[in-house]
Amino acid sequence: MSGSPRRRLRDAEAVSPFMVAILGLCLTILFVPLVIIIFLSFNASPYGTFPFESTLKWYVALFTTSNLLGPTLLSLEISALVALNAALFGTMAAVWLDRRASRFGGGLFRIGLLSAITVPWLILGLAMLLVMNAIGLGRSLVSIYLGLLATTLPYVVFIVVARLRSLDHDLDHAARSLGARPFTSFLRITAPLLLPSIVSGTLIAFMVSFNNFLIQYFLAPFGVQTLPLKIYTLIRVGYLPDLNALATIIVLVTCLLIAILHRLGLRSAGLPGGATP
């Protein structure tokens, strides 16, 4: 009723304050648990009780007396290995999908990749264990490696394929017409253009593999504990101040990785703004 017609038109396109308020509320809900953990990691009480008394002793404990560091390092090592291999094999497969695949073969491969991320990992992990037991690998580091590789490959392949699709194939053709061999042309022309998406894929693969509890739960050898498995066994003990400290560090590192992903273009990483993987 109020204002000029033009103003009313602009209002119709704008979002209502009510919706923005709910957005704020939703963000609060999302971050309250994380913020509380970060806050408590600086609290002196070993049971998370108040009054708040600031201390760094849980961080000191984390790096000296705590038994969380070993599992964290193991997780980091496994995930780094898995992510790098996923990046290499995933990029190769993506190039195949984009350039060489027959319609049938490509479709089949895609279905395999999609099943790796749509079938609940509880069921997939169990099924992997059945096969690993049957071929004699059982629960072992090799099994974990293969299982995590299978669940991270799809992310790399889909991210890199999306980038390959958007590339101008004429560049490649120009290099070829000037006498470059296919491999040279790939290395000098296509690979540099692909690099941001390969790095995004590697980072996503790293995070997925680092956090993939269910696959690790079924395939980890008895006695070997990755970080998610360690948290799983500790969580029932109750409140853990040194885990608060570790969680704070992990959240900060995650923020850093996300900042890197942002620089590389989140859209190419298949994250918000683009389609989900």
Add this chain to the structure above:
Amino acid sequence: MTKRRLLQGLTTPILLLPAALVVALMVVIPLAVLVWYSFAADGPGAPLSLDSYRRMIASPLYGWLALKTLWTAGIAALITAAIAWCPAWALSRLPARTRNLILLAIVIPYLTSYLLLIYSIYVVLGPGGPVMALFRLIGLAGTGASILYTPTATVVMLVYENLPLMIFVLFSGMQRIEGTLLAAAGSLGAGRWSRIRHIVFPMSAPALVSGLVIVFVPMGGAFVESQILGGPNGLLLGNVIADQMTRADDPSFGSALSLLLLLGTLVLIGLVSLVGPALERLRSDRRTRDVRLA
């Protein structure tokens, strides 16, 4: 020339080989073996039988558990969508700079280990935690009471960990809705509510359906959430499946239960994706009838 062709013929399989081997060995073969094991109650060498399925049907417990699991996952998916809808819409209308910053923030819990998220919810929901303190303050809960170790806590966790994903999916659907459409509707006298109801909601319905499906599937396979937060009455089918593999050592029965869960999930998704078009047909029928009456 032929040498080069030969080289090219060789590189094609080499490009695909590692990835295809891993996917075959860790995804395709395992899923096939899962089906096979479910029929091999007496061990993989013995003749196939339906014993595992018979056992599953003989006790009403498992069917009941499957229904409870699908019900929990379904409710959690709907609540997630209900909470995520308005924020996603607000995000899609905000200026690009603010929007990207908020999206970045939402990625943080999305990429944080969900065991850490479970742990943080565990701390937050505990009897001494802030949520129960708030409830006590309004008089909703007595001292020492907590929703921790109840099925409600499981639903809270499922919603919490899937909220970012739901926002992303809804947002990417809503982003495509042109502002000019809303302006046009506004200029024709449509109020705020009727613009949402008649333009935004129908146009973002496909994103809503895919969001529901995307969060529902992993929710159906949840088991850590219910094990740690759900308490004695909160067990879901996922817990029983995991136990068959780790404690009961009965892979055949575990496989049969997994297939029950997968099948149940697929049937429910099928039903949901049928509801949309059916409603659409109903609505267009009514519209044509109205036109005819007029």
